[in-house]
Every structure is written in C-alpha cells, then in structure tokens.
Amino acid sequence: xxxxxxxxxxxxxxxxFRADLADIYKASLQNxxxxxxxxxxIHNNQHFLQTIEGEPEDVxxxxxxxxxxxxxxxxxxxxxxxxSSRQYNQWNMQPINxxxxxxxxxxxxxxxxxxxxxxxxxxxxxxxxxxxxxxxEPNINEILQVS
Numbered sequence: 001x002x003x004x005x006x007x008x009x010x011x012x013x014x015x016x017f018r019a020d021l022a023d024i025y026k027a028s029l030q031n032x033x034x035x036x037x038x039x040x041x042i043h044n045n046q047h048f049l050q051t052i053e054g055e056p057e058d059v060x061x062x063x064x065x066x067x068x069x070x071x072x073x074x075x076x077x078x079x080x081x082x083x084s085s086r087q088y089n090q091w092n093m094q095p096i097n098x099x100x101x102x103x104x105x106x107x108x109x110x111x112x113x114x115x116x117x118x119x120x121x122x123x124x125x126x127x128x129x130x131x132x133x134x135x136x137e138p139n140i141n142e143i144l145q146v147s
Contacts (some may be wrong), residue, residue, distance in 0.1 A: 003053040003087065004063065005079040008072040010046050017045055020071050021095055037062055040088045041095045048072065051079075053086050 012020050021043065032038065037059065039052035052059055067075045 001053060001083050001086070002056045002059050003051060003079070003081055003083045004059050004077060005049070005051040006063070006066070006075055006077045008048045008050075008066070008075040010043075010048065010071060011073045012071050014045070024071070025095060032062075035062070038086050038089045043095055051088060053083065053088065 010017060010020070024041075028037075028041075032054075035054065035058045037052055037054040039050060042049045052062055054062075063075075063077070066072060
C-alpha cells in the first residue's frame with residue numbers, strides 16, 4: 001500500500017468552485033471505494049491538498065486522472081511513500097475548507113503553523129498528525145463545503 005499527497009490549483013471560475021467540488025466529491029464516492037482508495041481532500045477555495053492511499057496501481061491510476069482533470073493545474077506530488085496501514089480509511093474524501101472562519105482560532109493557527117513547518121521539512125508523520133487533528137475538529141460539519 002502507498003500514501004501519496006499532492007497539491008494543485010483550481011483552474012475554474014470562482015463562482016463554479018462549489019459545484020466543481022461537489023462533482024469531484026461525487027466521483028470520489030462512486031469510484032474510490034470500488035478501487036480501495038481512501039484519503040482526505042483539503043482546499044481553500046483555490047488550492048487543493050489531498051492525500052490518497054491504496055494499492056500502488058490504484059493510486060497511480062487515480063493520479064493520472066487527477067493530472068488530466070482540467071479543473072486542476074500545477075499538480076505537484078509532495079509525498080509518496082509505502083505505508084503499512086491507512087491513515088484516513090474512515091474519512092471518505094469529504095472535503096475540508098481551510099478558508100472556513102471557524103478553523104482560524106488560535107489553536108488551529110498553531111496547528112497550521114506546525115503543519116507548514118513539517119511540510120517544509122517533509123515530515124510525513126507531522127503532516128498526517130495535523131490532518132487527523134483537523135478531522136477531529138468539533139465544528140467539522142460547519143467546515144465541510146459539499147452540499
């Protein structure tokens with residue numbers, strides 16, 4: 001099994017972002033379970049940061065699809081590594097909006113600062129640790145941006 005984290009930039013019109021995000025989420029629900037893919041998708045209404053995990057062939061096939069998706073540009077693989085277990089098997093790709101105001105309290109800003117430090121150092125455990133903390137955010141239902 002592998003875990004792959006990438007970033008990309010949304011190329012569509014800002015007014016279409018929610019609809020495009022809903023389409024991406026719907027496609028992930030339909031396809032990822034069938035292919036044994038799990039992960040998490042984070043965005044700020046302009047950029048995506050996603051971790052996907054599964055068997056190497058399935059993850060690489062999904063990355064080919066994402067790289068060819070016209071809604072994405074500047075697709076950059078940040079972390080790709082073998083893993084013995086899933087980090088996000090219960091998450092089902094539900095998007096998290098980092099631009100949501102409730103995420104920007106003092107505690108979460110400290111977490112994001114810690115994340116940025118770890119990402120610069122490419123500390124995978126620190127990255128996954130922050131994502132797990134964000135997924136346990138008490139206001140997570142208000143932060144989710146898919147209708």
